[in-house]
Amino acid sequence: MKIEEKLFLLRWKHDKRSHISITNPRVCLEVCGTAWKRPCTTFCPANVYAWDGEKIAVSHDNCVECTSCVLGCPYRNIDWKLPRGGFGIEWQHG
Amino acid sequence: MPSEEEFDAIVVGAGPGGVSAALTMARGGLSVVLFERGERPGVKNVMGGVMYGRMLADVVPEFWKTAPMERVVVDERLWLVTAESAVTAGHKHVPHDAGPPNAFTVLRVPFDGWFAQQAEAAGVLLVSGTTVEDVLVDGERVVGVRTGRADGDLRASLVVIADGANSFLVQKAGLGRSLEPNEMALVVKEIIVLPPEVIEERFTLDPGMGATIEVYGVVTRGMAGYGFIYTNRGSLSVGIGALISQFMATRITPWDLLESFKAHPMVAPLLRGGVVREYLAHAIPEGGFRTMPRLFDDGVMVVGDAAMMVNNLHREGSNLAMAAGRMAGETAIQAKRIGDWSARTLAQYRELLEASFVLQDLRKYARLPDLVERRPDLLQLYPELLSEAIHEMLTVDGASKREKQRRILRRLLDRRPWWRILHDAYEGWRAMK
Numbered sequence: 001m002k003i004e005e006k007l008f009l010l011r012w013k014h015d016k017r018s019h020i021s022i023t024n025p026r027v028c029l030e031v032c033g034t035a036w037k038r039p040c041t042t043f044c045p046a047n048v049y050a051w052d053g054e055k056i057a058v059s060h061d062n063c064v065e066c067t068s069c070v071l072g073c074p075y076r077n078i079d080w081k082l083p084r085g086g087f088g089i090e091w092q093h094g
Numbered sequence: 095m096p097s098e099e100e101f102d103a104i105v106v107g108a109g110p111g112g113v114s115a116a117l118t119m120a121r122g123g124l125s126v127v128l129f130e131r132g133e134r135p136g137v138k139n140v141m142g143g144v145m146y147g148r149m150l151a152d153v154v155p156e157f158w159k160t161a162p163m164e165r166v167v168v169d170e171r172l173w174l175v176t177a178e179s180a181v182t183a184g185h186k187h188v189p190h191d192a193g194p195p196n197a198f199t200v201l202r203v204p205f206d207g208w209f210a211q212q213a214e215a216a217g218v219l220l221v222s223g224t225t226v227e228d229v230l231v232d233g234e235r236v237v238g239v240r241t242g243r244a245d246g247d248l249r250a251s252l253v254v255i256a257d258g259a260n261s262f263l264v265q266k267a268g269l270g271r272s273l274e275p276n277e278m279a280l281v282v283k284e285i286i287v288l289p290p291e292v293i294e295e296r297f298t299l300d301p302g303m304g305a306t307i308e309v310y311g312v313v314t315r316g317m318a319g320y321g322f323i324y325t326n327r328g329s330l331s332v333g334i335g336a337l338i339s340q341f342m343a344t345r346i347t348p349w350d351l352l353e354s355f356k357a358h359p360m361v362a363p364l365l366r367g368g369v370v371r372e373y374l375a376h377a378i379p380e381g382g383f384r385t386m387p388r389l390f391d392d393g394v395m396v397v398g399d400a401a402m403m404v405n406n407l408h409r410e411g412s413n414l415a416m417a418a419g420r421m422a423g424e425t426a427i428q429a430k431r432i433g434d435w436s437a438r439t440l441a442q443y444r445e446l447l448e449a450s451f452v453l454q455d456l457r458k459y460a461r462l463p464d465l466v467e468r469r470p471d472l473l474q475l476y477p478e479l480l481s482e483a484i485h486e487m488l489t490v491d492g493a494s495k496r497e498k499q500r501r502i503l504r505r506l507l508d509r510r511p512w513w514r515i516l517h518d519a520y521e522g523w524r525a526m527k
Contacts, residue, residue, distance in 0.1 A: 003349045006284075006373035013133070036342070043341035045282050045348040045375035065138065066375040067260040071275040072338045082131060082262065085242050086223035090137045093285045093329075093372045094202030 003047050007062055015087040018060040020048065020069075020080050025055045027077045036074045043072050064089045101125045101219075103252040103426055104239050106226045106263060108135035110145075111398025111415030112256030113209045114153045118423025120216040124430055127248065128210070128218050129241065131225040136206030139258075140376035142283065143201070143324040143331040144306055146413040147194030153420050154212050158194055162204040164326035165304025167197040169297070173360065174477030175311040180360045181481050189303070199304050199324050199331070201285070229253060229267045229394070235436075236267055236394040251435045252426055253394045256419065259377040261387075261400035269396060270387025276339035276467045277381030277402075279319060282348040283333025284356075286368035290328050296364055297325055308409065309334075311477035313355045315346055318470035321355045322409075323364060332356060332365065337380060337467060348375065378411070379404045383460035389447065390440040395422045405455050407462060407526065414452050421446040461525040472518060479506055 022028060028051075032038050038056065040049040046062040049069070065088055069078045105116045108130035116128045132138040144167060150157050171184035189195060214220050230238040230247060238249035255263045260278060264270040290301070297305040309321040319336030334355045341348065356365055379385075379402040386402045389395065397403070398415030405414065425443040429435045447453045466473075483502045487495070506515070 001349075001353060001370060003347070006349060006370070009370065009372055037345065039342040039345065042345045042347050043280065043338065045280065064375050066280060067377050068278075068280045068338050068341075068375075070260060071273055071278055072280075072342050074342070076272075082225050082227070085131050085225040086133045088138075090133060091140065091203050091372065091374060094136055094139050094141075094204075094206070094374070 007046060010064070011090045011092060012061065013087050013090060014061050015084055017084070018058065019083045019088070020058050020060045020063060020078065022056050022058065023077045023079050027075050028056045029054065032075060032077070040069050040073055040078065044069055100248065101127050101250040102430055103127070103254060104129065104248060104250040105254040105256055106239060107256035107258055107400070108132075108210045108213075108220065108222075109139055109206060109256060109258055109398060109415065110209065110412040111400070111419040112254065113206070113213050114416040114419025115254045115256060115397055115423045115426075116218045117153055117213040117216050118420050119426050120213065120218045122423065122427035122430070124426060126218045127250070128213060128220045129224050129226050129239070130210070130220065130222045133223050134207060135210035135220070135222065136203040139202040139206050140283075140374045141202055141412060142281070142322050142333060142409065143199045143326065144197055144409060145200050145205070146197050146410065148196070149413040149416040149420075151194040153416055154209075160208070162200070162208050163195070164199040164201060165299075165302060166195040167199060167306055168303045169299065169305040171305065171307040173307055173309045173311075174480060175309055175313060175358065175360055176478050176481045177312050178359060179481045179485055181477065181484055199306070199326050201326060201331075226257065226263065229263060231267075235392040251393065252429065254419075254422055254426075255394065255396045255400050256398050256415075257400050259379050259399040261396070264387045264396055264400055267391070267394055269391060269394070273381065273385065274339070275342060276337050277379070277385050277463070278338050279335045279378045279380045280338050280341055280348060280375065281333055281335030281378050282352045282373070282375045283331055284352065284370050284374070285326075285372040286330045286332055286365055287328060287371045288330060288368045292367070293325050293328070293330065299325070309355070309358075309361070310473050312474060313358055314470075314473065315344065315351065315354070316470060316474055317341070317344060317346070318466045318473060320473075321361070323361065329371065330365065330368065332361075335378060338377075339467070340470065349373075378406070380406055380463055380466075382406070382463045383453075383456040384463070386456070390437060390443050392437045392440075393435050395425065395440055395443050397422050403452060403456065405459060407459055408455075410455075414456075417450060417452050418447060421450070459526060465521055465525040469518075469521070472522070475509065476518075479509065
């Protein structure tokens, strides 16, 4: 089962305002690629982070709020905030 | 903003810890607001799925008559697996009819919804759909919270921080540092739907009874962690996790890890024909005792995952949270009685924890997270050696049993010299004694 199919099962209340941003995109481009190969693109369980060749593209609508990226970015370069009240992932079973 | 406190206590987070604290305080006559960032309690919450009866009964006596339990756990199994074999151990029991079940499986959305209702019935004011963004501080003392709502400041004599794993509020209140990726695990799981009768037949269970399987070994692909299969009424909770630091280093994606776990030849037959209903991910505190924040200060206490209260070896967490929540609540009742919410009074919370299994167990295993993180290979090597040894003894190939013992010993010492085995055993004993 692919990750896209897994995410397709989930429900969110999407917020147009993103709760995630990359603090300094130059760190991803110039430092993290060689030193760490941008681990956010592999450890994020919801595939929020993708490398588009120049920068990390953030699909904040996919976020399941596990907070792994807060600790897992080697440069603490992901500014992740709790979604606004009532927004974000809504588990059906838990 | 009125200067006097509008409420005795604010609790942040409607999980097991927060609800236990809120419920205890409300029953003790305190006015309590419970903030929950989800649209309703439960929708943000995930765990493997095993909860313990005793600590819940301390907060909601006779809970088993109304709580949405999935199955009563009567069969707990441990598997040590290699790619093509498993050594299995387990314990089964016949549950007693009266009193709370020792352990039961839950799905957190219905369970937490029910639990929060108990708090509301006791007079707690539940405010859902509201994210608490910061604590309000006056001098050194926590005096309330800032929510994401317009005019969202609220003051109270006490703030109980129960916002879960990777707590932002603990840091904002200056009670703890930011965590490291080797102090937190990432766990993914799926809810796989199967008819109740199929589950009962496959796991050899009576109706309503449940089994748990913890799976160690090759399934985590060299990372420190384990897989699990828990039975719900009409579904299985199937998951696997490892330290975030090891996901970073190995570049294994969590969903691949879960897929390969589900495809393991020992696991796949149990899931056959099941339909995946939900895919979930959550962080689990792994750092243990040494990574706990300060548990109280003037006007504030911390409970549950927010305080790193997880005993991973025994897959206990929600029970520690519920016990801690109750103790925080009892401490608050005392503080209200004498009219002093300073750290001097709230220190009683820490004393209650110290006198209980919560801090005693966390202290007992304080060295374990370090060992697990340094030596994830141990979880791979020894299951393999054990499995090979048993496989050898059970394979009837004409070799004498003495010859087989020699083969096993040779294979063992080829892989690891005897002095290192002794050292591993010593380290293991030291981390768990």
